[in-house]
Amino acid sequence: MNLPNPTPETVISLQDVDKYFGDFQALKKINLSVAKGERIVICGPSGSGKSTLIRCINRLEQHNSGKIIVDGNELTDQVKDIDAVRREVGMVFQNFNLFPHLTIVNNLMLAPRLVRNTSTEEARKQAMELLERVRIPEQANKYPSQLSGGQQQRVAIARALCMNPAIMLFDEPTSALDPEMINEVLEVMTDLAKEGMTMICVTHEMGFARSVADTVVFMDAGEIVERNTPEEFFNHPQQQRTQNFLKQILSH
Amino acid sequence: MESLVGWWDDFFWGSVVVVQVFLVSLVLMVLFGLLGSAAKLSGNKVLHTIANGYTVVFRGTPEILVLLLFYFGSAITLTAIAQFFDPTIKFIDIPPFWAGSIAIGLVVGSYATETFRGAFLGVDPGQIEAARALGISNFKTFIYIRIPAMWRLALPSFGNHMLSLIKDTALISVIGLQETMFVAEQATGTTGEPFVMYLTVGAIYLAFSSIITLTVIGFEKYGNKHLEVGK
Amino acid sequence: MNFDFALIMTSIPQLLEGIGLTFQLWFLSAILGLLLAIALMLMRISGKWFLYVPAMVYIYIFRGTPILVQIFIIYYGLPQVEFIRESFMWSILREPFGCGILALTLNTGAYVSEILRGGVLGVPKGLGEAAAALGISKVQRFIYITAPLAIRLSLPAYSNDVISLMKSTALVSTITLLDMMGIARIIVSETYAPYEIFISLMIIYLILTWTTQKIFALLERRMNRHTIQ
Numbered sequence: 001m002n003l004p005n006p007t008p009e010t011v012i013s014l015q016d017v018d019k020y021f022g023d024f025q026a027l028k029k030i031n032l033s034v035a036k037g038e039r040i041v042i043c044g045p046s047g048s049g050k051s052t053l054i055r056c057i058n059r060l061e062q063h064n065s066g067k068i069i070v071d072g073n074e075l076t077d078q079v080k081d082i083d084a085v086r087r088e089v090g091m092v093f094q095n096f097n098l099f100p101h102l103t104i105v106n107n108l109m110l111a112p113r114l115v116r117n118t119s120t121e122e123a124r125k126q127a128m129e130l131l132e133r134v135r136i137p138e139q140a141n142k143y144p145s146q147l148s149g150g151q152q153q154r155v156a157i158a159r160a161l162c163m164n165p166a167i168m169l170f171d172e173p174t175s176a177l178d179p180e181m182i183n184e185v186l187e188v189m190t191d192l193a194k195e196g197m198t199m200i201c202v203t204h205e206m207g208f209a210r211s212v213a214d215t216v217v218f219m220d221a222g223e224i225v226e227r228n229t230p231e232e233f234f235n236h237p238q239q240q241r242t243q244n245f246l247k248q249i250l251s252h
Numbered sequence: 253m254e255s256l257v258g259w260w261d262d263f264f265w266g267s268v269v270v271v272q273v274f275l276v277s278l279v280l281m282v283l284f285g286l287l288g289s290a291a292k293l294s295g296n297k298v299l300h301t302i303a304n305g306y307t308v309v310f311r312g313t314p315e316i317l318v319l320l321l322f323y324f325g326s327a328i329t330l331t332a333i334a335q336f337f338d339p340t341i342k343f344i345d346i347p348p349f350w351a352g353s354i355a356i357g358l359v360v361g362s363y364a365t366e367t368f369r370g371a372f373l374g375v376d377p378g379q380i381e382a383a384r385a386l387g388i389s390n391f392k393t394f395i396y397i398r399i400p401a402m403w404r405l406a407l408p409s410f411g412n413h414m415l416s417l418i419k420d421t422a423l424i425s426v427i428g429l430q431e432t433m434f435v436a437e438q439a440t441g442t443t444g445e446p447f448v449m450y451l452t453v454g455a456i457y458l459a460f461s462s463i464i465t466l467t468v469i470g471f472e473k474y475g476n477k478h479l480e481v482g483k
Numbered sequence: 484m485n486f487d488f489a490l491i492m493t494s495i496p497q498l499l500e501g502i503g504l505t506f507q508l509w510f511l512s513a514i515l516g517l518l519l520a521i522a523l524m525l526m527r528i529s530g531k532w533f534l535y536v537p538a539m540v541y542i543y544i545f546r547g548t549p550i551l552v553q554i555f556i557i558y559y560g561l562p563q564v565e566f567i568r569e570s571f572m573w574s575i576l577r578e579p580f581g582c583g584i585l586a587l588t589l590n591t592g593a594y595v596s597e598i599l600r601g602g603v604l605g606v607p608k609g610l611g612e613a614a615a616a617l618g619i620s621k622v623q624r625f626i627y628i629t630a631p632l633a634i635r636l637s638l639p640a641y642s643n644d645v646i647s648l649m650k651s652t653a654l655v656s657t658i659t660l661l662d663m664m665g666i667a668r669i670i671v672s673e674t675y676a677p678y679e680i681f682i683s684l685m686i687i688y689l690i691l692t693w694t695t696q697k698i699f700a701l702l703e704r705r706m707n708r709h710t711i712q
Contacts, residue, residue, distance in 0.1 A: 060612050085618075087618030090617075091616035093609055093613060095609055097607070097609040097612065099613070099614075100709055101631050101632055101709050102709075103709075110619070114619055115619055145709060159617070160617070162617075309685065311692075312689045312693070313688045313689060313692075314653035314688060316656070316657075317685060317688065321681035321682070324671060324677035325677045325681070328675065328676075328678070419548070421549075422552055423551055423654075433551065433555070446560045447559075447560035447561065447563040450555045450559060453552050454548045454553070457552060461546075462547065
């Protein structure tokens with residue numbers, strides 16, 4: 001597959017990030033930097049902190065210590081304009097989280113209209129273009145509940161793209177899907193990768209990781225255990241924990 | 253507050269009447285609710301229609317209207333019957349205590365009908381099938397599987413029905429029951445302090461509501477023990 | 484004893500003379516009560532103790548005491564308090580109508596605020612997060628995502644409360660107001676015909692209840708177009 005190479009410019013950097021839920025430490029001294037155009041796949045057993053990690057990047061969760069810098073802005077309590085940072089970071093959720101009371105096209109138009117004051121016609125035009133891109137323009141005037149899971153997730157990707165984000169976060173985008181719908185979503189994500197989008201994907205789709213990722217990160221118990229290129233990661237895992245994990249998920 | 257001195261006794265006995273009405277109407281409410289829900293679930297068309305009429309009428313009209321209709325209506329009927337046997341009788345009525353208890357029992361029972369019906373239908377059919385598959389008899393399934401699941405489902409609404417009952421007891425003063433509202437009215441007559449008197453009634457009812465609420469919370473905690481997350 | 488149909492025919496028009504007052508009490512306190520409920524609900528979910536504690540206490544008191552007691556405290560009790568007699572409120576509280584509106588409003592406000600809160604809490608958290616991730620501000624998230632969905636979720640319970648408010652208006656007959664219930668009580672005391680009069684009134688209230696239910700059912704169906712598969 002022809003994928004553009006990442007640039008040397010760093011867009012996200014996490015330094016010694018800790019995150020607690022009450023007494024439970026969800027993230028332990030996380031260090032990670034993401035280059036512009038880099039595609040990172042994060043995997044690991046459930047409860048390992050993968051989702052928490054990416055939710056910290058757009059501050060849906062607040063980290064307790066350490067530094068997170070996104071696109072030159074450090075995320076702190078003082079960041080008044082967290083919404084401005086969030087506009088630069090698109091996010092796709094496991095459960096799609098489409099707004100059920102809005103039609104598909106209105107789901108896509110809402111943020112540009114509210115946040116960017118884009119005119120209705122402009123927003124609609126852009127929304128339709130994005131729906132073409134995720135290959136479901138014909139569903140524009142339906143409500144989310146009328147679409148299949150795979151279609152809803154593609155709409156969710158289009159909705160995130162509406163704000164022209166520099167970075168896309170994917171939080172297990174295919175985990176809630178029936179098996180036959182996983183591919184249509186992965187195809188859209190692969191398209192994005194080809195266009196040079198900076199992506200962080202929490203996923204268990206190892207085929208996707210192999211073919212699309214620049215870097216695979218393995219997390220366990222709130223720590224980054226191992227990070228490597230896909231070839232090295234899958235063929236020569238260094239850590240015992242990584243080997244066990246791979247054995248488990250690849251044996252099925 | 254000194255105006256309350258000398259009225260504590262009366263408020264106390266008024267509260268006792270409130271509790272008595274509450275207990276009687278609670279029994280009636282459960283009875284009417286069970287009968288109503290059984291009729292709705294029976295599959296018998298006539299019973300279903302009667303139960304439907306019952307819930308529509310009693311949920312759709314003001315409680316005070318039901319109460320007055322019941323009290324004055326029964327009085328007219330009883331007097332007519334009595335006069336048939338003894339023309340010298342002028343007026344007979346059902347004591348306000350019973351007229352009131354039955355009226356609010358009927359009203360809240362119509363709400364309980366829906367609660368019980370919902371709880372019966374809300375039990376996961378898989379549980380019943382599982383019990384049957386294990387060879388447990390219908391009767392034992394009902395006692396050990398359905399009832400325990402049902403009361404847990406019904407409890408939150410049932411708690412609300414009990415709160416409705418206790419608050420509706422205040423209405424019965426309108427037909428002359430000597431409960432706390434009636435006491436306050438009398439006390440106002442002699443002391444000229446309606447504010448203090450009715451606030452006292454409010455405080456008494458708030459105490460009763462709190463006791464009911466806490467009791468229901470206690471039962472809910474007990475009933476939901478199995479849902480606690482293991483640590 | 485026999486059922487006097489002629490009396491029903493003559494009394495229904497008399498009863499209906501009070502329907503205007505019933506409607507005034509009902510609609511005015513429904514609207515004012517809804518505004519109060521929204522304010523209480525916002526206080527309740529604000530996360531600030533000096534807002535949610537007073538709201539909780541208010542709701543606890545008004546839901547924990549009979550509305551008849553509340554009506555009597557306002558009608559008989561408040562005029563006794565000097566500063567109320569001297570305040571602007573006096574022009575409202577001097578009249579039983581004002582007292583009725585005030586009591587019904589305060590009461591329904593407490594119940595409806597809990598219904599609305601239930602609706603707000605029922606909106607899936609992920610939707611707010613999705614909107615946040617798009618950079619939509621907190622206030623806009625509430626207006627465009629949470630509120631419309633919360634309204635849909637609260638509607639069934641709210642319709643019950645509107646009906647229950649209609650029934651509560653009948654209680655103002657205890658403070659001399661001549662709504663339909665008040666008129667009915669007068670006719671009964673003159674004619675000694677409780678069955679005819681009260682059953683006629685029951686039918687009128689049942690028609691009001693039924694109509695309200697139909698209107699809300701229609702509203703629900705319109706608002707829930709998005710869930711119809």
